[in-house]
Every structure is written in structure tokens, then in C-alpha cells.
Amino acid sequence: MRERPVTNPAPTPAVFINAQNAITGLRGRDLLTTLRSVAAHGLRNPMHTARHALALGGQLGRVLLGETVHEPNPNDVRFIDPTWKLNPLYRRSLQAYLSWQKQTRHWIDDSSLNADDRARAHFAFSLLNDAVSPSNTLLNPLAVKELLNSGGNSVVRGVSNLFDDLLHNNGLPRQVSKHAFEVGKTVATTPGSVVFRNELLELIQYKPMSEKQYAKPLLIVPPQINKYYIFDLSPANSFVQYALKNGLQTFMVSWRNPDVRHREWGLSTYVAALEEALNVCRAITGAREVNLMGACAGGLTIAALQGHLQAKRQLRRISSASYLVSLLDSQIDSPATLFADEQTLEAAKRRSYQQGVLDGRDMAKVFAWMRPNDLIWxxxxxxxxxxxxPPAFDILYWNNDNTRLPAALHGDLLDFFKHNPLSHPGGLEVCGTPIDLQKVTVDSFSVAGINDHITPWDAVYRSTQLLGGERRFVLSNSGHVQSILNPPGNPKANYVENPKLSSDPRAWYYDANHVEGSWWPQWLEWIQQRCGVQRETLTALGNQNYPPMEAAPGTYVHVR
Structure with missing residues (x-):
């Protein structure tokens, strides 16, 4: 372990996309309105526009003379081919593109637009500039080389892929082959059985993988927005197998993929269903207390459950709570959230209630268009x-295995981002009980990702401050999903930790220690201290009241 130099600034959370954007949606007309307002400002301020146009013209003149005016970002893989530097025509086209990008940013920064309008303009122009990149044309040197090497077959295959995606993938480029994996065969393969099912969830109990096991079980609650098997992709990165091999009795919630019949399922419905699953875990294992783990929206769900149990004076059922990239404090400041006004929120609610659900494909489309270089271009x-x-990548396969949200839960999540109810006692009511997280005195372990674009790390950090009990916060070096899939042995894994949780996330980071390796072993040591005594492993799954049903991964995970 070594201390991070204090000269390193705290990382800036990703600014153009977060969970609120996917839940709210982003209307094309909002972007067009922004572009129209920018154009109108340019017409009202011709001297300002002319000054920047002349500056752009001067740069383009230097580019035509062969000068290298700008250096591309070394991390920008679009221009990694040496042709962009060595070929005079390609070098000039790249330099012209970079000059345009830089000058549009300067034009917006120097304008008299207010701060919010400037932020919206930067966001809209970032989408536009990414779209017009010279790498997105058939003149891309990689495309030209492939065209020559394949004797023209690359164009034929490309056109075929384009038509297939237009017909079967919402018009977006496919990120992974739909036949690359199979749930239960190549992913989600850890042995276990469904031991309980209600209308909203299946509860999977996994077969032990250790000679001894701890008395208090672990119940993992995935987000309702995705399928559960992000925790069980392959043996090499399976969090479930890591827990089992280290003596933890492990249970998993597999949420049902709702349809229009389930439009009235809200957060309270999910909390009540999760409480049933919690009681089943206790009944099967004989433990009075259960360790909870929630990821993303699953973290919000376990927090609401604990607040509900605390209000009923039944919080003693919970031994600990682990939150993975979970927002409890929903205040997020980014240019994209500037489009989420009252009218947009109400329109989003109205659409989902009319349809009965928010389709996961719509959320995926928003995410894709708000990280276009990575997820589209x-x-x-x-x-x-x-x-x-597209490559066969298990994480992308899981990411494209979309689920829906019932309209009521979608409305609850919109209200969550609008009102930030957990930031004050009684702001959120679940199952008829007001929630006060400060009274939830369960020990907690929270994980965030430095590069997380969905739940920015500083908001996850602030979420930790809302909880009572002993709190621990770890900042992984990855993004939203890779922060969770961070097994020991990953050479790129490292994290930041500071046991002193100050009120300011930047101050916390300033004094934090940089630790090489995965956070999984640190969490394991922490959770084992809260799992009770070890005992001989019980190999049988379920019990007389809750006998094993279907083998894992169950039936709900297959619902499209």
C-alpha cells in the first residue's frame, strides 16, 4: 500500500450520462431546441461568430499548408492507425476535424449564453462532433485496408449487418452477437436451485463450494433494470463462486421481467417481495440475521427495505449491507440532466403508464447515444x-439482455431523482412506513467506480453519508460494471480507500490511500466478520417448507 501523492487531483465523474438519463429519457426535440438556440445566439452576435470563424479559417489555412496544429488524444482509438499521421490527405482531414472541434468549444465558452445553456450546447455539439468524425466514413484507413484485403466482401457484409440491425436491433449497431452466449449454458452456470418464487422474483440458493460455511447467509439483490447474472458470468469473474468458495451461504434474487399486466408494481411492491425472500433465507439457513448486498437500483431497494424494517422495529434481521455503485443521494449535476425539466419528467411518466412498462431497449438506446464513441460509432x-x-464479450451480452420496468416503479424512480427523498427523514414512504436512513444502524460497505458514468462516484460517496451505523467506502478504478466484476488476479485492478469519511468527497480522496489489487478480498474479510460462526457445510438446498424447484438459473431469467 502506498499513499497517493497529494498533487493528484480528485477524479472528475463522467459528465454526460448517468442513471437519471436512462430513466428519464432524452428527447430529440430537446437537442434540436438547444441547437436552434445556439444558432439564434450566433445570428444575434455576428461579431462573436465572425471572430471565431476567422480563427477557424486561420487554423484551416495552416492545416492546408501541412502544419500539425493539434495532437489527437492518445487515448482516442479512432485515430490510432498511423495513416492518420503519415498520409498527407488523412493528416489534413484529421487536423481540420480537430480544429473544428476546438473552435466550436471556444465559441460556446466565449458566448454570452448562461451557464446552463452553455452546458447543454457543449453536450449537443459533442454528439454532433462525434457523428461527423472522419473515422465514421468508408474512407477510414481501416475500412480501406479491409476493403482491399477482402476483395470488396467487407462492404457486402457491412451492408448486410446494417440491414439486419435496422430490422432487428432498433437501428443501432449490434454490440455483441446474439448467439455468442446462452444463459445457463455458457453464462450463469453456477449450480443451485430455485427455492422460492413469488410474482416478482425467484430466489436461487447456490450449492456450497467449501468444507465449512458461515452461519449467516448472503442475499444478493441485483438491479431491476438488468438480469441478475452479472454476478455469475463465468467462473473466472463470478462473484457468486468467489463468495461460495470462501464459505458464504449465497442466495440470489432473480427479478421477473414485467409486462403490461404488472404496470402497478412500484418500489413498495418490490420491497415487500424482497422481504419475503429475506424471510425464506432465514427459514432455510436457520439464521436470525442475513447479510444484504444490492447493486445499482438493487442498493436502493435494500436501503428501502432496511428503512421499512427499522420503522417496524425489525432491523435486527439484517446483519450488514453492501452497496455496489448504488445511489441513495440522487443529486447529480451534469449537462444531460439539464434537459430533465418538469415537462420532460411528466412526459416520461405518461409514456410509461400508457405503455404499461418502460422498455429496456429504450433505456439502452439512451445510454448508447450518450456515449456514442464507445457504444455506437x-x-x-x-x-x-x-x-x-461484433466480439463475443460476456459483459456486453449481459448488457444487451434487456429487461423492462413496470410503469409504477418507473414513476417512483423519476420521483426519486426529482425530489431526492432519502436525503431527509421521512422523505420516502415505502409499504406505508416513512424511511429514515440515519436510523438504519446496520454496518455498511459501499463501492463506487472512478470512471462510472451511470452512478457518479461522488454521488455514491454522498449516499454513504446518509446511512447510520459503521460505514466503509471503497473507490474502484473502473466503471459501473467493471467496478463490480473486479476479481483478484486482475492486473488492472486497484482502488482508493480512506477510513475517515469526511463530508466532502474531494477532501476524502485527497487524503486517501491507493491500494493495488481487487477490493473483493477486503470486502470478504469485512463480511466474514459479520457472518457469525463457521460450521460444517450443509450440502442440501432448501428445506421441507421450501424444497428445491428448477435448477439455477431458474425460469424468470429467460423471460424476454
Whole structure:
């Protein structure tokens, strides 16, 4: 362990996308309105526009003379091919593109637009500038080389891929082959059985993988927005198997994929269903207390459950709570959230109630268009310009296994981001009980990701401050999903930790220690201290009242 130099600034959370954007949606007309207001400002301030146009013209003149005016970002893989530097025509096209990008940013920064309008303008122009990148055309040197090497077959394959995606993938480039994996065969393969089912969830109990096991079980609660098997992709990165091999009795919630019949399922409905599953865990294991783990929206659900149990004076059922990239404090400041006004929120509610659900494909589309270089143009080049199949990547397969949200829960989440109810006692009511997280005195372990674009790390940090009890916070070096899938042995894994939780996340980071390796062993040591005594492993699953049903991964995970 070594101390991070104090000269390193705290990382800035990703600014253009977060969980609120996917829940609220982003209307094209809002972006068009922003572009129109920018154009109108340019017409009202011709001298300002002319000054920047002349500056751009001067840079383009230098580019035509062969000067290298700008250096591309070394991390920008779009221009990693040496042709962009060595070929005079390609070098000039790249330099012209970079000059345009830089000058549009300066034009917006120097304008008299207010701060919010400037932020919206930067966001809209970032989408536009990414779309017009010279790497997105058939003149991309990678595409030209593939065209010559394949004798023109790359174009034929690319056109075929394009038409297939237009018909079957919402018009977006496919990120992974739909036949690359199979749930229960190549992913979600850890042995276990469904031991309980209600209308909203299946409860999976996994077969032990250790000679001894701890008395208090672990109940993992995934987000309702995704399938559960992010925790069990493959043996190499399976969090479930890591827990089992280290003596933890492990249970998993598999949420049902709702349809229009379930439009009235709200947060209270999910909390009540989760309380049933909690009691089943206690009944099967004979333990009075259960360790909870929630990821993303699953973290919000376990927090609401604990607040509900505390209000009923039954919090003693919970031994500890682990929160993975979970927002309890929903205040997020980013340019994209500037589009989420009252009208947008109400329109989003109205649409989902009319349809009965918020379709996961709609959320995926928002996420894709708000990280276009990574999630659209990268695959545009691979699938269409190069005519290749997308890579077989288990995380992307899981990410594209979309689920729906019932309209009532969608409305609850919109209200959560609008009102930030957990930031004050009684702001949120669940199952008829007001929630006060400060009274939830359960020990907690929270994990955030430095590069997380969905639940920014500083908001996750502030969420930790809302909880009572002994709190621990770890900042992983990854993004939203990779922060969770961070097994020991990963050479890129490291995290930041500071046991002193100050009120300011930047101050916390300033004094934190940088630790090489995965946070999983640190969490394991922490959770084992809260799992009770060890005993001989019981190999049988379920009990007389809750006998094993279908083998894992169950039936709900297969519902499309």
C-alpha cells in the first residue's frame, strides 16, 4: 500500500450520462431546441461568430499548408492507425476535424449564453462532433485496408449487418452477437436451485463450494433494470463462486421481467417481495440475521427495505449491507440532466403508464447515444465499415439482455431523482412506513467506480453519508460494471480507500490511500466478520417448507 501523492487531483465523474438519463429519457426535440438556440445566439452576435470563424479559417489555412496544429488524444482509438499521421490527405482531414472541434468549444465558452445553456450546447455539439468524425466514413484507413484485403466482401457484409440491425436491433449497431452466449449454458452456470418464487422474483440458493460455511447467509439483490447474472458470468469473474468458495451461504434474487399486466408494481411492491425472500433465507439457513448486498437500483431497494424494517422495529434481521455503485443521494449535476425539466419528467411518466412498462431497449438506446464513441460509432466502424461480427464479450451480452420496468416503479424512480427523498427523514414512504436512513444502524460497505458514468462516484460517496451505523467506502478504478466484476488476479485492478469519511468527497480522496489489487478480498474479510460462526457445510438446498424447484438459473431469467 502506498499513499497517493497529494498533487493528484480528485477524479472528475463522467459528465454526460448517468442513471437519471436512462430513466428519464432524452428527447430529440430537446437537442434540436438547444441547437436552434445556439444558432439564434450566433445570428444575434455576428461579431462573436465572425471572430471565431476567422480563427477557424486561420487554423484551416495552416492545416492546408501541412502544419500539425493539434495532437489527437492518445487515448482516442479512432485515430490510432498511423495513416492518420503519415498520409498527407488523412493528416489534413484529421487536423481540420480537430480544429473544428476546438473552435466550436471556444465559441460556446466565449458566448454570452448562461451557464446552463452553455452546458447543454457543449453536450449537443459533442454528439454532433462525434457523428461527423472522419473515422465514421468508408474512407477510414481501416475500412480501406479491409476493403482491399477482402476483395470488396467487407462492404457486402457491412451492408448486410446494417440491414439486419435496422430490422432487428432498433437501428443501432449490434454490440455483441446474439448467439455468442446462452444463459445457463455458457453464462450463469453456477449450480443451485430455485427455492422460492413469488410474482416478482425467484430466489436461487447456490450449492456450497467449501468444507465449512458461515452461519449467516448472503442475499444478493441485483438491479431491476438488468438480469441478475452479472454476478455469475463465468467462473473466472463470478462473484457468486468467489463468495461460495470462501464459505458464504449465497442466495440470489432473480427479478421477473414485467409486462403490461404488472404496470402497478412500484418500489413498495418490490420491497415487500424482497422481504419475503429475506424471510425464506432465514427459514432455510436457520439464521436470525442475513447479510444484504444490492447493486445499482438493487442498493436502493435494500436501503428501502432496511428503512421499512427499522420503522417496524425489525432491523435486527439484517446483519450488514453492501452497496455496489448504488445511489441513495440522487443529486447529480451534469449537462444531460439539464434537459430533465418538469415537462420532460411528466412526459416520461405518461409514456410509461400508457405503455404499461418502460422498455429496456429504450433505456439502452439512451445510454448508447450518450456515449456514442464507445457504444455506437465503435461498432458502426467494426460492423458496417469493416464488415465484421461484433466480439463475443460476456459483459456486453449481459448488457444487451434487456429487461423492462413496470410503469409504477418507473414513476417512483423519476420521483426519486426529482425530489431526492432519502436525503431527509421521512422523505420516502415505502409499504406505508416513512424511511429514515440515519436510523438504519446496520454496518455498511459501499463501492463506487472512478470512471462510472451511470452512478457518479461522488454521488455514491454522498449516499454513504446518509446511512447510520459503521460505514466503509471503497473507490474502484473502473466503471459501473467493471467496478463490480473486479476479481483478484486482475492486473488492472486497484482502488482508493480512506477510513475517515469526511463530508466532502474531494477532501476524502485527497487524503486517501491507493491500494493495488481487487477490493473483493477486503470486502470478504469485512463480511466474514459479520457472518457469525463457521460450521460444517450443509450440502442440501432448501428445506421441507421450501424444497428445491428448477435448477439455477431458474425460469424468470429467460423471460424476454
Amino acid at each position: 465503435n461498432y458502426w466502424i467494426n460492423n458496417y465499415l469493416l464488415g465484421k461480427e
